[in-house]
Amino acid sequence: MQTTLHPADSRGHANHGWLNSYHSFSFAGYHNPARMHFGALRVLNDDTVAGGMGFGAHPHDNMEIISIPLSGTLEHKDNAGNHGIIRSGDVQMMSAGTGIAHSEKNHSSSEQVKFLQIWIIPNKRNVTPRYDQQSFRAEDRRNQFQQVLSPSPDDAGVWIEQDAWFHLADFDAGHAAGYQVKKSGNGVYVFVLEGEATIAGQQLRRRDGLGIWETEQFDVQATTDTQLLLMEVPMQF
Template sequence: MQKIIHKAEDRAYRDRGWVRSYFSFSFAEYFNAKMMGFGALRVLNDDTIAPGEGFETHPHDNFEIMTVILSGALKHKDSEGHESVIGKGGVQLISAGSGISHSEFNASESEEVSLLQIWIEPNVRDAESRYQEGNFPTRNSQEKFTLVVAPGNGGNSLTINQEAYVSLASLGVGQEVVYEIKKEGNGVYVFIIDGEVSVEGEKIGRRDAVGLSVTDKVAIGATKEAQLILFEVPM
């Protein structure tokens, strides 16, 4: 097993006034040759957007762009005619493919919206663009992981153009779970949204992350109540 630890305080921070962002990997004007992603996981941004503010219409292509709403609500509009408001527990997936333009704004004029923005490299270029969304509230349960993104045949999960799987989990104190790799050769990147866990013996807390590869399973135990997002991606 190979392991890498990324601490929350080591992320890049940018405050543009209307949006505060922490970048886990190189993004926009932030460049770190040692932080170019984890396998096919290329971008993991932790954004907080001020009331009524947001990202004006802008284009994308050839990325799988995922947004996870942690609090508040986000208003989406794109060039394919999709318009929606996504609240806490909502997950949005844009397969940019050959090209799509979109805007994302805080739907509230009085409260901030907090979200994770994730970009995953696709396994096919210039595919037809596609928009999907779903609601995936997590809770302490024996279900262990809630699969939110998968290549296909993933039940209620959103479909991604990559051999990648994204899961959410909410763990109670002392709860232990084992994640089994779905695709041989994939690695796993565990990002702690809140709380504290032990991942294969490494204790990590809020907004910390650990990446693991050359393994077929990952053991996770909650030392405090915890919420996490787990990315299984090609390396």
């Protein structure tokens, strides 16, 4: 088993007033040659957007883009005619494929929205752009791993063009479980949303990240009530 620890305070940071963003990997003005990606996971941004503000229409291509709101409401529009509003418990994905332009804005004029912006490098280029969003019940991740993303439309969660699986988990203090890697050769990047946990023998705190690879399984034990996001991705792509 190999691991790499990214403490919360080691992330890149940009505060634009309307946007306060922490970057787990190199992004925009933050460039760290040692933190370019974890396998096919290219971007993990922890964003807070002020009321009434957001990202205006801008283009993407050949990237799988996932948004996971933590609080507040986020509004999506794109030039393919898709329009959605998501909140905590929802997961949104967009396969940019051959090219799409979209906007992501705070749906509230007064309350902040906090969300994770995640980019995955796809295993197919120039696919037809595609959008999806799904809602997931909080009780279905209590002391268990709740699958919210997969590589197949026939599996649980939104699906993307990559052999990747995402799981959310809300563990009570003291709860322990083992995570089984879905595909040989994949690694898992664990991001602690809230609380503290021991994962693969490492003690993690709020907003710490841990990359784990060259293993088929690892253990997770919550030290306190803990919320986790596990992102399993290919290490070679």
